Amino acid sequence: MADTTIQPPHQWYVESSAKLPPSSETRILPNCPMRKLMRTPGVSQNGDYAAHGAGDVTNNSNSFELISGPLINLKNMHYESAPVWHGSVLIVTKPTQQKPLLHLHQLGPVGSQSQSQSQSNQTVEGLKLYEDPDKAFWRFSLAVPVESYEARWEYDIPGLYNSSESVKAPWEFVVPAEEQSMRIMFHSCNGFSVGTDMDAWLGPNLWNDVLRVHGERPFHVMVGGGDQIYNDGIRVDGPLKPWTAIGNPHKRRTHDFDNKMRADCDEYYYANYVRWYNTEPFRAANGRIPQVNIWDDHDIIDGFGSYTDHFMKCAVFRGIGGVAFKYYCLFQHHVAPPKSTFTTDAPQTMHAVNGTSGVDPRQVENVYVLENQEEDDSWITGKRPGPYVEERSRSLYMRFGKRIGFVGLDARTERTRHQVNYPDTYKLIFDRLESEISASNGDIKHLVVLLGVPIAYPRLAWLENILTSPLIAPIRLLNKRFGVAGGLFNEFDGQVDLLDDLDDHYTARQHKRERRELVQRLQELARAHSLNLSGENDHRFIVNVVSSAITNKPPPKAVANLLARRNKIHRLDRTCDETLMPFFDKQPGGIEKSATWNKVTMPSRNFAILTEAVAPTANGDGVVGIETSKLASLPKDGHAPLHKGEVEAGSTHSAADGISSNSGMYGGLDVAIRVEIDPQNREGATEGYGFSSKWRKIPYLIFSEIRVIITIFPAKANLIFFTFIVPPLTATEGPPVSSRHSFRSRKSHAESRPTSREQAVAAEQPGRPSTAL
Numbered sequence: 001m002a003d004t005t006i007q008p009p010h011q012w013y014v015e016s017s018a019k020l021p022p023s024s025e026t027r028i029l030p031n032c033p034m035r036k037l038m039r040t041p042g043v044s045q046n047g048d049y050a051a052h053g054a055g056d057v058t059n060n061s062n063s064f065e066l067i068s069g070p071l072i073n074l075k076n077m078h079y080e081s082a083p084v085w086h087g088s089v090l091i092v093t094k095p096t097q098q099k100p101l102l103h104l105h106q107l108g109p110v111g112s113q114s115q116s117q118s119q120s121n122q123t124v125e126g127l128k129l130y131e132d133p134d135k136a137f138w139r140f141s142l143a144v145p146v147e148s149y150e151a152r153w154e155y156d157i158p159g160l161y162n163s164s165e166s167v168k169a170p171w172e173f174v175v176p177a178e179e180q181s182m183r184i185m186f187h188s189c190n191g192f193s194v195g196t197d198m199d200a201w202l203g204p205n206l207w208n209d210v211l212r213v214h215g216e217r218p219f220h221v222m223v224g225g226g227d228q229i230y231n232d233g234i235r236v237d238g239p240l241k242p243w244t245a246i247g248n249p250h251k252r253r254t255h256d257f258d259n260k261m262r263a264d265c266d267e268y269y270y271a272n273y274v275r276w277y278n279t280e281p282f283r284a285a286n287g288r289i290p291q292v293n294i295w296d297d298h299d300i301i302d303g304f305g306s307y308t309d310h311f312m313k314c315a316v317f318r319g320i321g322g323v324a325f326k327y328y329c330l331f332q333h334h335v336a337p338p339k340s341t342f343t344t345d346a347p348q349t350m351h352a353v354n355g356t357s358g359v360d361p362r363q364v365e366n367v368y369v370l371e372n373q374e375e376d377d378s379w380i381t382g383k384r385p386g387p388y389v390e391e392r393s394r395s396l397y398m399r400f401g402k403r404i405g406f407v408g409l410d411a412r413t414e415r416t417r418h419q420v421n422y423p424d425t426y427k428l429i430f431d432r433l434e435s436e437i438s439a440s441n442g443d444i445k446h447l448v449v450l451l452g453v454p455i456a457y458p459r460l461a462w463l464e465n466i467l468t469s470p471l472i473a474p475i476r477l478l479n480k481r482f483g484v485a486g487g488l489f490n491e492f493d494g495q496v497d498l499l500d501d502l503d504d505h506y507t508a509r510q511h512k513r514e515r516r517e518l519v520q521r522l523q524e525l526a527r528a529h530s531l532n533l534s535g536e537n538d539h540r541f542i543v544n545v546v547s548s549a550i551t552n553k554p555p556p557k558a559v560a561n562l563l564a565r566r567n568k569i570h571r572l573d574r575t576c577d578e579t580l581m582p583f584f585d586k587q588p589g590g591i592e593k594s595a596t597w598n599k600v601t602m603p604s605r606n607f608a609i610l611t612e613a614v615a616p617t618a619n620g621d622g623v624v625g626i627e628t629s630k631l632a633s634l635p636k637d638g639h640a641p642l643h644k645g646e647v648e649a650g651s652t653h654s655a656a657d658g659i660s661s662n663s664g665m666y667g668g669l670d671v672a673i674r675v676e677i678d679p680q681n682r683e684g685a686t687e688g689y690g691f692s693s694k695w696r697k698i699p700y701l702i703f704s705e706i707r708v709i710i711t712i713f714p715a716k717a718n719l720i721f722f723t724f725i726v727p728p729l730t731a732t733e734g735p736p737v738s739s740r741h742s743f744r745s746r747k748s749h750a751e752s753r754p755t756s757r758e759q760a761v762a763a764e765q766p767g768r769p770s771t772a773l
Helices: 206-216 249-254 259-277 282-288 315-333 423-439 461-467 472-482 499-504 509-528 557-565 628-632 757-764
Strands: 064-078 084-093 101-109 122-125 127-132 135-145 151-156 160-162 171-175 184-187 221-224 291-293 379-385 392-399 404-408 446-451 543-546 570-573 576-578 606-612 669-676 686-692 694-698 701-705 709-711 718-723
Touching (some): 064 259, 064 291, 101 135, 122 135, 135 151, 171 282, 184 206, 206 282, 206 606, 206 669, 259 282, 291 315, 291 404, 379 423, 392 423, 423 509, 509 570
Parallel strands (some): 064 392, 184 221, 543 709
Antiparallel strands (some): 064 084, 084 135, 101 151, 184 606, 379 392, 446 718, 543 718, 570 576, 606 669, 669 686, 694 701
């Protein structure tokens, strides 16, 4: 693998990265060197395809100078009649009068070297989403039939070139079979915080391991849990640097965000996206593993939404929120952006009109923006704009193959220090889930819920209390007057820098009620669509998998160990407990990352893999090599494994490699976390840790559940899983199988710690969190 040098983002230009050599499986587009991004005269076009203005920079030939891409997205799968996979491909080019074409054809089954004789050949015309004098964004909408086999598809875009050289290679992606659920790769925090030592952290190396695993057994989708890009540098070496340097907080809050400042920020966000999305090996994955993304604070700026309300409402933060949303729409969702974004010198942009900013004529001069586009059917669009972004939230629902439903919550657009989402947004989301699950006629067995921050996490209320106590006030005053303890306080609202991260978490005290209600609604959804079995098989059973970060540096070992010491059995309400599961049985590659006693948190870069277990073992019940007697001998201490799939969870588990999926937990999910061994290793070598979901068999139907919280610190995004149990009319209940939940029913666990009368009363009172939390 060629070296890739990660350059810091700059306002006016982006650096190219090294080329990735062609692989034996799929040839990769060479990297596109970027020239200085200068504003040029307008673009001349015809008809309703036209941009305003005129100029002589437009390419009239059938060739297209590539700036970034291709990026492939998953849009949805539909099973109403003949199953269809929907996706899109995005490219960014220099402006052109011609429409690029994409050629798509099927190569045949995965693992087969023979070319398919299928007639599924398509030519798709590019749709222009946005164009200004420097760049044009093109989307190709794909709809391919789902076959009875896992199929390889190849696409090519003729005429692409960079630096006057032809692009010689097509790209491949894989679509699951009709009866198959998707193989999921999950990641978050895909970038570097300001101040990262780039000599210690050599870039996005783990994407090499992602591509290596993908080559052995393809992923059908890669889910980005937020922070797909870090735009924090805008305040360090970008156009917000002078504003950040203003010493008087009042002057910072009242500073205008005029059209010139917006244009400068627009250039920065665009250039940073191009720089990062052209960085190998992340770039290689973007072209061949379909993406599904939600955004989080770093996609805008660190802590966006979690600073004090009076500061979040300042013009500069509202302005960069709008600009960040523009490029989030284009690069991460392949949809046209708003025609204008917030500025203080165009009052019509300062308030949402029909759910988006009003139009500023200056912002659409020499610019084309696609209008009247149909919204993706995967989107769940909020009813009203967010408090700090003049746009409505966009959550996602889609099918991940035959038996998996997916919902991703936009937990940033509506976020404040005191709420994550509006109540009416939760109603929209749960109404959609009810509709989709009912319409699946029992096919959906697993629901994957994506949140930007963990719903279950070790409690740090004691730290919140310290950082918000009167004891901090004298230090803050000394910092303001003399610069004492400058690293302790953030540059924006003057609060302790760590507070925005603590306030982000659902477990923060101001989010406890919202958190509890969200979990209880998920449990009620499971109850409504499941067989309410007695004993261990309870609708309250939910799994929380935290995997972060794939690129950003982890915090020190001491922080991970501190979190591990906070691993208690916490109480959601009087019927449900939660806890962490021992998982990291060894240090990755023998390199010490945390204390030897710490089995629950891992301060190392990582990503997660989920694969449906599709073949039972020879004896038909359980994980390969695990004896039932081992489970019976384990202590009932509230933390021990409770079914075969959790016994010996960790590096020796059969699911740990993320490839073989031979756990034998038929109908459940195999979960693997691949943890980086050495950040100096450019190949991204990892150690795998795994566990498998619980299962329960009824004639003609397989029931599966998973339980476990796995935390890999830093925790910035997570997936939640639970399983719908739909019994056949003739089913009879089998022998009970022991189980415990991450979010688990208290009534079935006599071994849980005693609960005081005061705690029980507190749990029953709405709005009052239990002291056990």
